[in-house]
Amino acid sequence: MKFELSNLRGDITGGITAGIVALPLALALGVASGVGPMAGMYGAIAVGFFAALFGGTPSQISGPTGPMVVVLAGLFASLSGDVALIFTAVMLAGIFQIVLGFLGVGQYIRLVPYPVISGFMSGIGAIIIILQIGRLLGHEPPGGTIGALSYIPTALADINFSTLALGLGTLVIAYKWPPSLGKYVPGALAALIIGTLVSLFLPVPILGDIPTGLPSLHMPVFDQSKALLIIEAAFILAILGAIDSLLTSLVADNMTRTRHDSSRELIGQGIGNTVAGLIGGIAGAGATMRTVVNIRSGGLYRLSGMTHALVLLAVVLGLSPLAAKIPHAVLAGILVKVGLDIIDWSYLKRAHKGPRWDFILMLLVLGLTVFVDLITAVGVGVVFASLAYVRQIAQLQLVELNKIPESFGSEEENSYYKSIKEHVSIFSFGGPLSFGAAADLGHHVREKVKPKSKFLILDFTRVPNLDVSAAMAVETVTSDATAAGRRLLLCGTNPEVEGVLADFYQHHPDIPVFKTRLEAFKYAEQEIKGGTPGSQTGAVTAAT
Template sequence: MKSLFSNVRGDITGGITAGVVALPLALALGVASGLGPMAGLYGAMAVGFFAALFGGTPSQISGPTGPMVVVLAGLFASLSGNAELIFTAVILAGLIQIAFGFLGIGQYIRLVPYPVISGFMTGIGAIIIILQLGRVFGHEPPSGTIGALSYLPTALADINFATLALSIGTLFIAYKWPAKLGKYIPGALAALVIGTLASLFISVPILGEIPTGLPSLHLPAYDTQSIFLVLEAAVILAILGSIDSLLTSLVADNMTRTRHNSNKELVGQGIGNTVAGLIGGIAGAGATMRTVVNIRSGGKERLSGMIHSLVLLAVILGLSPLASQIPHAVLAGILVKVGLDIVDWSYLKRAHKGPRWDFALMLLVLGLTVFVDLITAVGVGVVLAALAFVRQIAQIQLEQLNNLPENLEDEAENELLKQTKGKVLLFSFGGPLSFGAAADVGHHVRESVKPGSKVLILDFTRVPTMDVSAAMAVETVTTDALSSGRSLYICGANQAVQHVLNSINAKHSETIIFKTRLEALEQALKSTIKNANE
């Protein structure tokens, strides 16, 4: 408990500031999810409190985020607004995240390549903007990205200019709010208040009546026809929430010069989302902007995240009637800013200078995110990135597999090799041998074998590990050498490599094993001299 109260003054300031910043975003994201503004507030309160209490990133502020809301909005459309099933998906997502934490999956989630992260984050930003464009023009567009895009011509043909002006004004205030005033009133909150006051003088759609008081309990529901939709959404929410949270944790680490606990963070996020679903709140994750605001305002420990949630609780208990007057156009303007902030502008500006493959992968993930779904986008992106990496490593491995006639670094070894007069061929493998290079190893060696050679030496001195595919390739090389009347020596293999070779019988009984390359060369020289004398 010592660390909880080690920075009380800074944590109170940071928590209050983060809570004020979170208020308009929670309302807007709740509306965008389809479940209403109070679901956004309940989610922000629950995830923010319990992720801070049990999580592994003390300074992190958690709550509803763009990626999570995009998934929830899609689920809302697919389930025709069945709130109980949606909250069930949120609960399941939380339980999956808890399982991720206990299974130690946090360290693997962070291995998603940056172009994939950039692509789906930019895609999510684009989706949020697309879904709000109809509301900016004064209409209520159909759910779904394709539906919202298809509806745009209709919205453009009948623009409500009062709504449009209110949305643009809100967006302008949120972006241009003076930094000096921002220390006291965040730009998003100022835009929310000013936009709502301005709407009193014009006729635009507002949120309407919002229930007050504490949330009610929502136990998990079950529906045979929708079970797969709910499970799929839960998995997507768990994965995206985990990635989003751990990326924010890295940002917090850089700012506070600390190191977060990935698996503990996932457990905390999971508990927060489970409680959020049980009280009728939307799913959340670590929120980068709110975390940065908290840290810059003095928040360092988990107390700041808990205070941020208490600020939202106070709003829930007393300010709901005021929130009912907020126009949809104002929330749409705030959400457009959220979408623009999620887009990875920093990478887009520099992408043309980097590797073309990475940029192409980012664009592919972006397209799949917007027009297919998030899980497909991330899955395809990770698989393609992994295959590209394996191919790159395979090329390096094959380049390392050199026929070394006269360029050994050790003088004694080099002299022995020269004395064999080309009758001994040495192939040196470099780095971990994997399935990526396995298909070409046999072909590469076969092409390099010269007529008149009597002994092949396979040097594994620089190979720390080997997989079964590579061992099978070695077996092919061994079989080819022995069938052509050549001797085959293996040298420098550590215990791990020897175990893999033995496990699939890659070492034939006629293969001779040596601990060092020098021993193998000495024996090879003796063998060639003996053969020459016979």
């Protein structure tokens, strides 16, 4: 393992700053998960250290994040607070991520369309805010988004105004903390300290006793009746953590002008989450805000992420009694800011200027994220986005198909075509011919073919590849041409296209296939004039 020490001072400074920023977030996200503030700290330490040590994005800071906590909170409610099974799910998620890294899945995760990413990130932000409304009002709402929403009327009927004022004050400080002071004390940490000091004079709920010292090992446990729930939650954690981390890696790349290793990053995140589960920590991922803070504070290499984790470890070993005084309302205020920061406001502001379908897709994913679950939201979003993309490409392919050429690249081709134009219909496909266009291929050919055509030429010169659906569409075109008494000619097929059309050639050995369009024109002209087709060079059939 090679360590870059050329930026030692910057990495240490960036790591310390990121650790200070991560402290209140780790505590708050630990509480939000249901497992407790120290689980947030242990998760930040384990994922932060090992993802930096083994990961593929040197400047990235990892730890508990909103998306992961939302899943863990749902799992906590489903398992009735059985922490042993929750930590087992975290370990399993880490193993899944290691496997994804070795399989090279990271390069495909980056292909998730932006409206889908925007929708589920905004949905996660909304969930975090919804889950904190009850705590801001001085209550402990039931688990789950629906439970928290349904509990709001009850909480509004009995508001603890001290808690509400403290939480809103914390939120204001976190947002309005002067940037000049933020260089020394980050806004979230300032809000945590000030809110906690003010709470000493108010009757508000606090975290209470927090264990100190090194964490204990939590070996995986198995419960057959809940195995499916654990595996599903672990898979969701692994996928969301991978997406979250790799998106943050892209941000880090843009800031540092470097290129991350996605497979190695997933392996590092997986090792971090596996260790986090073993020591009783919650799952984590690459954290965008903490990574940006690290880079802006001078951190560029993996030593900065490891330093950030060591700062949190020092806090755990010596300052836990102070953390016990932190009020729930203060952490709720900080979490509301986290939720508001996660919502993709920049996309929402300009959504009306972009394609309407993208905005509808984003809202669909957002709604499914909040009211169903994250994996359904992402899955449905990717499927719908893929179908929309296939439809768009199919339309472009059919537009190209409908452009009946009037002239060609060489004078010789133009001369031959002019002499046979009244008796020939030619269809030149543009680009890869996919299953999206295949369904309407026969219909469009029937619409555009000339009534007096004796020959139908399918020109594949610009087609690098086609799929089986497109090959079946060629079969349909052949049947239509035969029924109408027309001869079908193929030209310009490359070896890859010919491989897909091998069965077609076997069923239609009498259909000539030409290497070039010019040879097909010559063949058609000789046929029209009553010559001997076999005398033409360049014709290839399945029989040959």
